[in-house]
Amino acid sequence: MKKPTIFNIQKFSTHDGPGIRTTIFFKGCPIRCEWCHNPESQAYAPEIMLNKYGKEETIGKDYSLRELVKKIQADQIFYDQSGGGVTFSGGEVMAQDMDYVVELAKECQRLGISVAIDTCGVAPTENYRQILPYADLFLYDLKFMDSHNHKLYTGVGNQLVLENLRFLSQQQAEINLRLILLDDVNAAKVDAEAIIEWLAKEKIHVSEISLLPYHDFGRDKYERLKRVCTQNFKKPSEEQVEALQKVYQDAGYQVTIGG
Numbered sequence: 419m420k421k422p423t424i425f426n427i428q429k430f431s432t433h434d435g436p437g438i439r440t441t442i443f444f445k446g447c448p449i450r451c452e453w454c455h456n457p458e459s460q461a462y463a464p465e466i467m468l469n470k471y472g473k474e475e476t477i478g479k480d481y482s483l484r485e486l487v488k489k490i491q492a493d494q495i496f497y498d499q500s501g502g503g504v505t506f507s508g509g510e511v512m513a514q515d516m517d518y519v520v521e522l523a524k525e526c527q528r529l530g531i532s533v534a535i536d537t538c539g540v541a542p543t544e545n546y547r548q549i550l551p552y553a554d555l556f557l558y559d560l561k562f563m564d565s566h567n568h569k570l571y572t573g574v575g576n577q578l579v580l581e582n583l584r585f586l587s588q589q590q591a592e593i594n595l596r597l598i599l600l601d602d603v604n605a606a607k608v609d610a611e612a613i614i615e616w617l618a619k620e621k622i623h624v625s626e627i628s629l630l631p632y633h634d635f636g637r638d639k640y641e642r643l644k645r646v647c648t649q650n651f652k653k654p655s656e657e658q659v660e661a662l663q664k665v666y667q668d669a670g671y672q673v674t675i676g677g
């Protein structure tokens with residue numbers, strides 16, 4: 419079983435699922451979203467990044483299963499009191515060594531800790547099949563219904579993303595669909611209508627939709643990694659986001675704004 423590289427362990431997180439959570443950020447992602455605000459999550463291996471004071475720091479540390487379980491278990495009292503748990507995020511947790519990820523989720527389940535999986539959907543369907551018995555919730559990103567645009571902005575088409583979403587829904591997984599919103603790119607009414615139409619056609623059941631307006635908080639990280647940030651996106655206005663919220667609500671979905 420290969421130890422994964424973890425680049426952040428965020429305690430008392432309230433944006434990655436219900437209640438108070440610990441979010442584990444696995445390092446390594448198979449796609450390259452142009453708007454990514456965690457560029458240090460993309461490469462699988464540890465790397466050097468300058469900190470805010472200009473000093474070099476190694477990002478990413480390998481954790482044994484036992485070490486990670488200990489970190490997660492430390493805040494179990496808060497999960498129990500708030501209905502929270504642990505969220506495996508990234509990078510892309512579903513594109514890691516699945517023997518490790520499944521064992522970790524299994525151990526959390528044995529300890530009575532609820533597990534959420536935050537995923538971009540780009541991983542073998544078999545990986546989702548393996549994690550399914552141990553995951554209580556999937557935070558599932560859907561970026562574009564149009565595969566050409568998906569490829570243009572992330573480097574890969576959306577076929578696997580849609581296939582895995584269909585699979586999880588068929589298996590009656592609890593799904594929170596998370597939609598990044600970029601003005602002039604995927605935040606128009608027609609984009610929302612295309613998603614609603616597809617969900618209805620495919621009979622996909624999602625318990626909630628989260629609208630996530632783009633922000634550029636991660637720009638400086640590219641420089642600190644000695645990379646060039648090419649992001650040139652606009653955040654949609656509040657009115658635009660609220661109008662989209664209404665479109666989804668009118669279609670019968672429970673919708674929140676923000677993670």
Ligand code: SF4
Binds near residue numbers: 510538
């Ligand atoms: S899926 Fe997430 S971590 Fe991967 S490139 Fe896109 S935004 Fe970044």
